[in-house]
Each structure stands twice: as C-alpha cells, then as structure tokens.
Amino acid sequence: MNLTPLVQSFVLHFGEMGSHWGINRTVGQMYALLYVSEKPLNADEMAEALGFSRSNVSMGLKELTSWRLVKLQHLPGDRREYYSTPEDVWAIFQTLAEERKKREVDPTLTMLRGALLETPSNPADEHAQARMAEMHDLIDLTTSWFTDIQRLDVDTLKTLMKLGSQVQKFLEFKQKLPTFMGGSETP
Amino acid sequence: MNLTPLVQSFVLHFGEMGSHWGINRTVGQMYALLYVSEKPLNADEMAEALGFSRSNVSMGLKELTSWRLVKLQHLPGDRREYYSTPEDVWAIFQTLAEERKKREVDPTLTMLRGALLETPSNPADEHAQARMAEMHDLIDLTTSWFTDIQRLDVDTLKTLMKLGSQVQKFLEFKQKLPTFMGGSETP
C-alpha cells in the first residue's frame, strides 16, 4: 500500500506530535494511519505502508489496544487480525480523557491523599501540606466534573460548549429573580 | 538543605509523573520542590536539595520558565536569582492549559486546516479528509470553549464545576417554559 501525500503528511505530523505527548513516534503514526483509513488494516499492511518492522507494529498495536484506541476485527475467510479506530470522534476523545485520567491523574490524587494524612512535624511540612491540599482540591474538582459531564449526550455537550462563557448568565439565575428568565438571547 | 520525607515523596512522585507527561524527570522534581517550598530558592539550593548538577538545574529552570511555571525574583542584598511558583493554583492550571494548547493543539489545528484546503484526487483522500474534518471540528470546538471559559472568574468556574451534569437542566430552559424556573434544587 502506498500513502497519498495528504495521508502521508497527516501521519508524519501525528508522529511528531506523539513525542510532544507521551506517545512514541511510530505509535502515533500507526494510530494516524488507522484513523484515516477507509478500511481496517492488518499488521503487515501497516508495516509496509509505514516502513516499520512487523514486530514494531505488533508492539505499537499492543500499546494502542491498552489505550482502547483501536478495535480488532476479523474479515471472513482471512485469519489475519484487522485493526481500525472507532468512528465516533467524541467517543475517541472520551476514551483518551478517561485513560489519561487513569494513568496520569489518579495516581497523583492517591499520592496527595496519602501525604495529607500524615501529621506535619515542622513548619516546612505544614506549608507543603497546605500546598498539596490546594493541588488536591483543584485536581479533584476538575476530574470529578469531567467524569460527571461525560454522562451528558454529545448534543448537550456541544450546546454547552457553544454557549461558552455565557453559561455565567444561566448560573446567575440561581441567585437572582425568576422574572429575568424570558429574554434568552443566544448567539 | 535537607528534604523532609513528606516533601521527598512528593518530589519523587512528580519526577515519575513528569515522564508519563512530556516533561523530564529532573524538571518535574524541580517544579515540585519549588511548588511546596516556603520561600523562593536559588539554583544552588535546588541543586543541593535534589542532588543534581548546577548546570542541570540551570537547564531545568530554563524549561520551566518557557512554560511560564516559575517566577524569578531577587532578594535584597543578594545577587543570586531566586525562583518560586505562582501562588494561585487556578492560575497555574490555566497557564499549563494555555501552554499545552499552544504547543500540542494549535500546530495540529493548523496542519488539519491546511490538509482540508487540498482538493482530494481519489476516494482514499476524500475519506481521509472527511475524517480530518471531524477531528478538526472537535478540537476546534473544544479549544475555543476552553479559551472562552477562561474569562470566567474562579468562583463562577467552581460553581459550574460543582453543578456538573446538572447544567443540563439549566440548558433546557433555553427551549422550555419560563414557569419551571422557580424550584432550583442544588446539591
């Protein structure tokens, strides 16, 4: 399989971006290739298209699988395993957010909670704990909110996002008079 | 300077986490040390406390500065440069989000916009472009929303977050009758 220039540049960009992220270059490229592919690909096709060794592709797919970013499927009359990415970009985004939370945020929250249980034995520790508490509360609030908001269906989420900072007006209702309600001026 | 066990474990954890992120271990440790420190530290103090070479600390501080995560200041009667982190954790979070957006998201948006301007010359490119458009729109909406919401003051943001998925009820007002308004049951 030969990549078109358009796909080529997308794939290469994702590779570079991968390293700015925590993911390695070749894994980024593999994901990008699957993401834009019309049909599921098997490992040999990927190795050929990207110029990687077969074993590297195997490792990469294992990694992508652990992130729940690829789907495995079989084609009738073909023993080989075919991979693709989920269709729904919002679902992909959600998966990514969940995995990152699990890997990068939750361990920190756990560590902070542990540290906050200790009894500070000197002023330095006391100050450190106060700082850790601030960090804990921020992370806790942010991630709880994220988890909570994932329950919303995509359309509601889109509406909320398009509303942007105008949410403020809606929130003000909680404190203010019911009579204001009528005139809803949305962009 | 000798680190207490509490601070030590916080610093080490941040170092490990740093690598799961895009940041390197020693830079993570430096940030953590400054974050919990009662007073600003100079590079020598940091090198001594963490057991790094002076030059490594210099590089790390350069990196942290480029992320706008540390403040530089001078103490009266002391030539050396003292570093600290901003106090306000919400401001820190915001800075981090802005920098990550700038480095990791904006270049991708630019690449996608470029790719979407091309005229597809075959079915594969056509499909690839459709996928890229989906990705573009998701990222664009999400980051625009993020930028927009940063205008809100912290208290409003906290209120919004604590509300969580209950925002939905507020959003429904846009479509529904004014009479519902009155009974606001918040947790």
Add this chain to the structure above:
DNA sequence: ATCAAATTTCACAAATTACTGAAAATTCAA
C-alpha cells in the same frame, strides 16, 4: 574598567527508550 560571583552553554558520557530480526508461541485449517 576590573574582577569575582553567578549563570549559561556545550561537548561528551551515561542512561534510557525505540526498533529490529530471529526465535518462540499461538492459532486454525485440514
């Protein structure tokens, strides 16, 4: 201007991470 203190730069060494090819393990059709 001079000089010592402080900081930065940079070439190299050390450590880590990524990638490969060969071998081992697994899968499934016959």
Add this chain to the structure above:
DNA sequence: TTGAATTTTCAGTAATTTGTGAAATTTGAT
C-alpha cells in the same frame, strides 16, 4: 494431530534523550 500461517516475545543494537563538568559568558559591586 500436524504444520503452515500469523502473532508475540525478547535479546541485542541503534537512536535519542538526559545529565555532567569544564569553559565561556554575563552580571554587578567596587
């Protein structure tokens, strides 16, 4: 079962990233 097709593992090498010490540069007090 057997054995060919396919996938995975893994030891070793290649490539990259990280960290250091020495040298160069900058800074500011005198």
